[in-house]
């Protein structure tokens with residue numbers, strides 16, 4: 001993964017197809033101010049080379065109007081392109097004699113949007129590297145990297161709109177706490193806005209931050225009409241130096257060593273990649289916080305990447321409690337103007353601590369001093385469409401580019417990162433003990449064959465299998481009676497994954513995908529109608545009452561999702577007819593947390609610490625700290641060890657360890673019960689007995705033997721069309737175009753793991769090589785040839801470098 005820094009970045013940067021022409025011609029620093037006359041004299045035949053948002057593997061030369069200035073590299077311009085008008089970014093200058101288009105065919109730039117470059121050369125270099133490494137058109141790479149408003153050519157305001165109470169009104173308020181007579185006593189909302197806005201004093205509040213502080217523009221406008229408040233343009237001022245406002249926690253020896261190593265790297269080498277390998281609850285965040293301190297004191301920015309939006313409010317609180325600083329949260333829930341403001345604050349240095357999801361890594365930064373990738377093993381760091389980049393890779397590239405340390409933190413490192421440590425490309429910082437007095441959780445396997453499970457008596461006399469063993473139910477009761485919380489993990493939402501006809505064997509399948517429909521129903525909430533839903537394309541239908549094939553009424557929901565598990569737990573732990581003590585059961589999955597703030601509400605309930613059962617999907621596996629959870633139960637977590645996907649054991653083990661890590665994070669020792677139908681499965685035994693590290697090493701040995709990543713480098717070509725045979729034909733043709741003696745291992749073309757999805761068929765061709773450079777050399781020529789095939793114009797053909805699933 002880091003190998004490419006030496007071979008592709010540096011050596012191949014110049015020779016790649018994107019850089020065939022003289023790329024950036026050095027011009028005097030004041031060239032943007034130079035008049036056309038002067039420029040013409042000095043550079044008589046200068047053209048501007050522009051990256052445009054078109055799926056073509058090239059950039060385009062344009063002339064500059066004779067009365068216009070030469071736009072600087074990094075400025076946006078508007079140009080004619082075919083019948084359209086496009087906005088592009090100047091990336092270089094070209095001499096007329098180097099241009100292959102005849103001079104009279106060259107078109108002229110219609111508008112220069114920016115006077116000054118909107119991005120710096122480091123950022124352009126990153127764009128160029130992404131285009132080269134991921135074999136993706138430069139114009140499209142830039143399109144992915146820039147916020148919507150910038151792509152659309154909206155002006156970048158150096159000054160940003162703010163709101164404040166008019167100075168004289170504010171003075172009166174500060175003196176006597178008065179309410180202006182213009183606001184009627186019954187206008188509660190205006191009153192509330194007035195009081196809330198007063199808090200921000202004479203500096204006022206940035207318009208993009210209004211919603212965060214429960215302020216609405218329409219009410220502020222009313223206050224402005226009444227001469228109480230005003231909207232004004234504020235030129236950004238550089239923030240005050242960040243200050244520590246909460247004393248740091250006491251560190252153990254391993255934590256101190258880790259912080260020392262990061263600070264030393266910063267002071268000496270500049271760039272160094274670290275794998276902060278810390279067991280769950282070992283205090284990784286405290287290491288981040290203390291390693292950040294000298295960086296912030298040096299007036300540099302710190303970027304913290306987090307996998308998902310669910311994590312950000314919690315993470316935000318940790319950083320905001322420790323530092324008085326401008327902390328910027330960037331996640332997918334922002335609107336376009338908030339995103340543009342965030343982008344500018346990173347670029348201009350107003351943001352001191354930036355917490356963001358993967359795309360934040362593509363932003364320009366004024367003065368970046370440290371990059372932290374939290375939960376670095378998480379698969380959400382890999383973008384799964386358009387530019388298929390991996391944020392952990394780019395973090396390392398940017399660290400090298402800015403010459404600063406990069407910390408990849410995780411309790412369950414990916415095999416790729418473990419191998420980078422073994423190859424000497426990452427330095428491992430181990431945190432093997434839990435912070436404070438917390439002890440590591442104890443893991444146990446429980447044989448879940450159905451003679452051990454608890455049955456629930458139904459009013460009609462028959463009994464249903466709860467799929468929880470007697471031992472598990474007994475232990476749960478013990479922990480609840482002791483006033484503690486229990487977490488039950490199941491990685492499947494809905495009621496049941498399959499609807500089956502017992503008479504003829506029919507199963508409810510999605511008409512658009514190769515997949516079963518999930519049963520969604522609820523006996524607890526009878527108002528909710530039962531329905532079937534495809535979790536891949538969202539197709540939905542009402543639940544049939546009879547089998548569509550044989551008309552039998554004997555339909556059965558097979559398997560268990562969060563809703564069914566919650567119902568079973570209700571019957572066992574919250575049924576007043578069978579037990580005196582009733583415990584709340586909280587279901588946490590995408591269906592129950594979809595509404596705004598619902599997750600925060602659930603979180604508050606859990607944090608009261610009262611005995612309760614939490615039922616959740618992998619949403620609860622990551623990073624959360626529930627101090628009173630002392631028991632974790634996994635009814636079906638071992639299923640991943642049976643999957644055909646070679647990455648499944650790694651992912652399953654990571655998930656098991658992450659979920660197990662929620663147990664006993666405070667004083668009381670946590671217990672983890674893993675139910676399995678295969679108590680002798682060697683993989684599972686290895687994980688439970690020896691822990692994640694030896695388990696991961698045994699997987700690595702296996703991968704090496706089989707010649708799979710991370711011991712080989714992969715490129716996956718996917719073809720998608722309405723006709724399956726056509727996808728195979730296209731990939732076969734592509735395969736035949738591979739150069740002779742390419743020395744790659746080729747697998748396929750074959751159907752993708754999910755052959756049909758949303759009415760389209762997918763097949764794939766996999767290229768594997770022991771040598772990354774060799775793979776990319778082949779791809780450089782071959783992929784362009786494939787994309788230029790006539791059929792490629794109307795068929796979706798994509799290339800995935802370092803794919804994480806196939």
Ligand SMILES: [Zn+2]
Pocket residue numbers: 501502503504505506547548549550551552
């Ligand atoms: Zn049937």
Ligand SMILES: [Zn+2]
Pocket residue numbers: 510511512513515534535536537538539758
């Ligand atoms: Zn579907």
